Amino acid sequence: MEAVMPLEVEIPSLRVLVDSEMEEVEWEKVRYEQLNLISEKRIAAICHHQLYQKRMAKSYDKKVRPRGFHEGDLVLKKILSLPGEDQSKWAPNYEGPYVVKKAFSGGALLLSRMDGEDLVRPVNSDSIRKYYA
Numbered sequence: 001m002e003a004v005m006p007l008e009v010e011i012p013s014l015r016v017l018v019d020s021e022m023e024e025v026e027w028e029k030v031r032y033e034q035l036n037l038i039s040e041k042r043i044a045a046i047c048h049h050q051l052y053q054k055r056m057a058k059s060y061d062k063k064v065r066p067r068g069f070h071e072g073d074l075v076l077k078k079i080l081s082l083p084g085e086d087q088s089k090w091a092p093n094y095e096g097p098y099v100v101k102k103a104f105s106g107g108a109l110l111l112s113r114m115d116g117e118d119l120v121r122p123v124n125s126d127s128i129r130k131y132y133a
Helices: 006-010 014-020 024-063
Strands: 074-078 094-103 108-113 128-130
Touching: 074 108
Parallel strands: none
Antiparallel strands: 074 094, 074 128, 094 108
């Protein structure tokens, strides 16, 4: 008997049919049943994957706390260092405080300094922390 791939053992091919000496009608019936089982297994795997994603999203959403910024809030802005700059371990990570002038729905904020001077560009709320005085 010649070598057979593991896939052909689960789903017999015509070569395995000849070796096992099954009748062609019986082989077609077995083959059709196995093909139906494959689609059922695929559907079961898809359902399992969707349930797993829902469970993961639910557990992640439990830990997420929304951060909302409103006009007039005091905030600190993260200092983004450039790759060429040498930043020491003891350098400050945030600068400010700034005042939120306007908060947009997408998370962008318009900030102004404490003396009233506005910053030129809006800032993403991911690089902002609330300042508690």
